Amino acid sequence: MPVSAVTCDNITVKFGDFVAIDRVSVAFEPGRIHALVGQNGAGKTTLARVVAGIVAPAAGQVLVAGAGVSGGVLEARARGVEMVHQSFALPPSMTVAEALEYGSTRRVGRIFSRRSLNARWQEYLDRTGVTVSAGAPLRDLPIETLQAVEIARALAGDAKVLILDEPTAVLPPNAVGRLFDNIRRLRDSGVTVIVVLHKVREVLEIAETVTVLRRGELILDTVPSGSLTPRGFADAIIGSENSAEDDAAVLGLAEAMPPVAVAGTPAPSQRGPVLARLDAVTSPDSSGGAGLRTASLDLHAGEMVGVAGVEGNGQVALVEVLAGLSPASRGVVEISGEDMTHRGLLERRARGLRIIPFDRNTQGLSSASPLWQNWATPLMVGSRRRRGMVRAAQLRREATAALEAWDVRFTSVNQPAASLSGGNAQKVILARELDDGASVIVAAQPTRGLDLGAVEFVWRALRKSRESGASVLLISSDLDELAEVCDRIVVVLGGAVVLDVAAPFDIGRIGAAMTGAAA
Amino acid sequence: MDVFASVLQSAAPLILAAMAGLLSQRTGIWHLGLGGLMSIGAMVSVVVAKETSNVTLAVVLAVTASMAMSIVMWAVIVGLRANPIIVGIGVNALGAGGTILGIVALYGKEGTVYSDVVLPRPLSFLDGAPGRLSIIAILTPFIVAAVWFVVCRTRFGLRLTAVGDHPFAARSSGVSLPRARLWGLGLGGVLAGLAGVELALGPLGSFSSGMEAGRGLMAFAAVILGATHPIVVALAATFFGAVTYFGIWAQINMVGVIDTNLMLMLPYVVVIVAVVITASVRGSAKSANLSELREG
Numbered sequence: 001m002p003v004s005a006v007t008c009d010n011i012t013v014k015f016g017d018f019v020a021i022d023r024v025s026v027a028f029e030p031g032r033i034h035a036l037v038g039q040n041g042a043g044k045t046t047l048a049r050v051v052a053g054i055v056a057p058a059a060g061q062v063l064v065a066g067a068g069v070s071g072g073v074l075e076a077r078a079r080g081v082e083m084v085h086q087s088f089a090l091p092p093s094m095t096v097a098e099a100l101e102y103g104s105t106r107r108v109g110r111i112f113s114r115r116s117l118n119a120r121w122q123e124y125l126d127r128t129g130v131t132v133s134a135g136a137p138l139r140d141l142p143i144e145t146l147q148a149v150e151i152a153r154a155l156a157g158d159a160k161v162l163i164l165d166e167p168t169a170v171l172p173p174n175a176v177g178r179l180f181d182n183i184r185r186l187r188d189s190g191v192t193v194i195v196v197l198h199k200v201r202e203v204l205e206i207a208e209t210v211t212v213l214r215r216g217e218l219i220l221d222t223v224p225s226g227s228l229t230p231r232g233f234a235d236a237i238i239g240s241e242n243s244a245e246d247d248a249a250v251l252g253l254a255e256a257m258p259p260v261a262v263a264g265t266p267a268p269s270q271r272g273p274v275l276a277r278l279d280a281v282t283s284p285d286s287s288g289g290a291g292l293r294t295a296s297l298d299l300h301a302g303e304m305v306g307v308a309g310v311e312g313n314g315q316v317a318l319v320e321v322l323a324g325l326s327p328a329s330r331g332v333v334e335i336s337g338e339d340m341t342h343r344g345l346l347e348r349r350a351r352g353l354r355i356i357p358f359d360r361n362t363q364g365l366s367s368a369s370p371l372w373q374n375w376a377t378p379l380m381v382g383s384r385r386r387r388g389m390v391r392a393a394q395l396r397r398e399a400t401a402a403l404e405a406w407d408v409r410f411t412s413v414n415q416p417a418a419s420l421s422g423g424n425a426q427k428v429i430l431a432r433e434l435d436d437g438a439s440v441i442v443a444a445q446p447t448r449g450l451d452l453g454a455v456e457f458v459w460r461a462l463r464k465s466r467e468s469g470a471s472v473l474l475i476s477s478d479l480d481e482l483a484e485v486c487d488r489i490v491v492v493l494g495g496a497v498v499l500d501v502a503a504p505f506d507i508g509r510i511g512a513a514m515t516g517a518a519a
Numbered sequence: 520m521d522v523f524a525s526v527l528q529s530a531a532p533l534i535l536a537a538m539a540g541l542l543s544q545r546t547g548i549w550h551l552g553l554g555g556l557m558s559i560g561a562m563v564s565v566v567v568a569k570e571t572s573n574v575t576l577a578v579v580l581a582v583t584a585s586m587a588m589s590i591v592m593w594a595v596i597v598g599l600r601a602n603p604i605i606v607g608i609g610v611n612a613l614g615a616g617g618t619i620l621g622i623v624a625l626y627g628k629e630g631t632v633y634s635d636v637v638l639p640r641p642l643s644f645l646d647g648a649p650g651r652l653s654i655i656a657i658l659t660p661f662i663v664a665a666v667w668f669v670v671c672r673t674r675f676g677l678r679l680t681a682v683g684d685h686p687f688a689a690r691s692s693g694v695s696l697p698r699a700r701l702w703g704l705g706l707g708g709v710l711a712g713l714a715g716v717e718l719a720l721g722p723l724g725s726f727s728s729g730m731e732a733g734r735g736l737m738a739f740a741a742v743i744l745g746a747t748h749p750i751v752v753a754l755a756a757t758f759f760g761a762v763t764y765f766g767i768w769a770q771i772n773m774v775g776v777i778d779t780n781l782m783l784m785l786p787y788v789v790v791i792v793a794v795v796i797t798a799s800v801r802g803s804a805k806s807a808n809l810s811e812l813r814e815g
Contacts, residue, residue, distance in 0.1 A: 054690065072693070073690070077693055085691065089687055089688030090685065101677055102677035103678075110673060111673050112672060114671075
């Protein structure tokens with residue numbers, strides 16, 4: 001038996017009191033493609049970072065090719081272990097060549113002219129088949145190219161083990177295939193690849209062995225992927241106590257199944273009148289990516305519309321324009337039949353607009369403020385209370401009742417929002433936004449980073465709002481999620497709405513539209 | 520020629536301090552303590568020059584004192600995880616108050632301290648302003664070039680930049696954040712100390728409390744205006760220096776035409792206007808993200 005490329009020997013990682021990895025021992029054979037799988041928070045990224053030397057374990061040891069590594073990143077890299085991070089660890093102000101150079105461990109070229117730097121790395125990029133100019137600033141590059149650059153950076157040294165953290169999460173569907181081809185090529189050239197994934201379908205497609213973590217514990221240990229059924233696999237990831245159907249959808253098995261409505265949900269009701277309308281709206285670019293480019297969109301009552309697109313193609317602008325946080329330089333925004341183009345957020349809220357923002361911790365909640373204030377913000381700044389007086393005692397009582405009704409796990413309405421887990425924090429936002437007056441609900445990435453139970457909870461809440469006659473706009477980077485819950489999907493590309501299709505969905509066509517290939 | 524030399528003389532401390540702020544900014548630490556370091560450098564240089572008449576020793580000790588203070592800053596910011604902006608303001612206050620205390624402790628009374636010796640003036644064979652330029656003022660453009668080379672043309676400089684730009688990226692490729700910040704602040708301490716020396720021993724040969732007069736913050740404004748690119752930052756600092764020079768010139772040559780107090784305000788007004796204009800042109804500074812700085 002050959003010496004393992006990487007061995008984790010009884011690794012434990014703690015963040016404060018929280019045990020992220022609990023006595024995990026696993027050995028990865030050389031020259032194969034290994035998948036490291038688990039739900040959000042299962043510890044897979046943490047374990048990957050331990051192997052790469054970025055996170056120091058509280059106990060246990062990592063061995064590379066049979067020898068212990070304890071000297072952090074530099075020693076791990078010297079032993080040929082390289083990691084590519086999910087959101088790419090590339091300094092945005094740099095050019096491609098600068099980003100490749102700064103972390104380089106080569107002895108030559110510590111001092112350079114711009115021309116020699118670019119020439120040296122251009123030659124490397126050409127050799128490895130990455131089509132990008134070495135002098136291009138990183139902030140101008142599309143996501144797929146950034147990923148290629150990041151992988152090229154990792155391979156620039158003498159990499160023997162390449163760790164990819166959720167490499168598919170940021171890619172449009174047709175780019176995933178190209179990535180997998182590259183991974184196989186690397187394996188054929190002798191590199192051991194460890195891929196962190198969470199979608200069963202992708203795991204079964206690419207991986208030769210599968211390792212599953214659940215809540216920091218090892219569940220499956222480098223099992224050959226051929227020996228697994230999707231069903232048994234999903235059970236290993238989730239734990240058998242959970243229900244089957246919806247979880248399968250969350251894990252990305254759904255695509256293989258016909259797009260049926262989930263049990264217990266009536267088929268989409270007849271769609272009602274238009275509740276919100278964007279008419280040829282153009283808005284300026286922002287830090288969140290492209291602005292809108294003559295985007296038109298009708299949102300009907302009783303309808304859930306999904307917004308698909310590679311991140312940075314106008315999703316942020318769409319939310320901000322609807323909320324009135326970003327001006328529409330041309331076009332008209334209507335809510336409940338009234339022209340709201342130049343009205344503020346409060347007037348829009350008064351007409352039923354509700355927002356579940358992209359980042360619940362910074363935009364959705366004031367993390368230092370108590371729960372009751374977070375819940376009662378619209379009541380305090382809105383119109384219902386008279387003369388600007390805040391009746392704290394009454395609001396506390398109402399908040400307690402509302403949060404309990406929404407199944408938020410909390411001990412006191414006075415505890416700060418920061419003390420809640422992701423799922424509970426999102427429930428506070430749902431309790432606030434999905435009130436009786438909600439008629440146009442904009443949900444931006446509402447399930448990102450949540451565990452399966454909480455994802456399901458958010459879906460149910462949005463479906464319920466839709467069935468009670470509201471219009472829901474769901475923005476998600478997870479195409480499977482959109483296909484599962486939406487009645488209609490629009491695709492944004494460079495701020496324009498390039499595709500608008502109703503269920504049942506053709507995922508391939510949507511994926512093509514996301515990247516600008518002919519729809 | 521006179522004007523160029525006068526502007527360089529007026530701008531040299533600003534440019535050097537701005538280079539110090541730039542090195543720190545590149546590693547992700549907003550350096551608001553530049554003025555404090557300049558004051559310390561200025562005081563130490565004048566006191567040592569007065570007592571020993573040895574200019575070289577004065578420069579060396581002033582730079583050492585400023586660098587030591589920078590390393591204390593580093594220890595407080597990186598070691599104790601203090602907010603760099605608060606620490607910077609503290610260092611500023613310490614520079615203003617501590618130098619007064621030092622003067623009183625040494626000489627028993629407040630007031631201006633005069634040194635008999637000043638920095639060498641290599642061009643003294645020339646008449647007028649160029650002849651009065653100190654060695655540090657003359658070297659300033661070369662120091663800017665050196666900072667540019669180190670920051671933009673070496674792997675070391677790229678690593679400093681990566682630390683401020685994307686701390687996690689830097690850390691995950693094996694760059695030590697504390698060490699990079701020690702370099703940034705330490706080298707910055709040397710340059711800010713030189714700025715103080717030039718301020719006190721360049722044209723004047725004296726130290727008085729408050730002579731720094733907000734130059735540290737002007738230099739910091741130049742760092743922001745120049746978006747941490749050495750050449751652009753140096754140009755911004757030179758511009759502020761030119762305005763300062765013009766204010767002084769107008770005080771002397773335009774008495775009765777414009778109120779002198781208005782002229783004294785001029786550099787600060789220009790700094791505010793310049794920062795506002797660039798902020799609105801460039802959009803709000805995204806690098807103001809303090810949480811990112813806590814990483815590592």
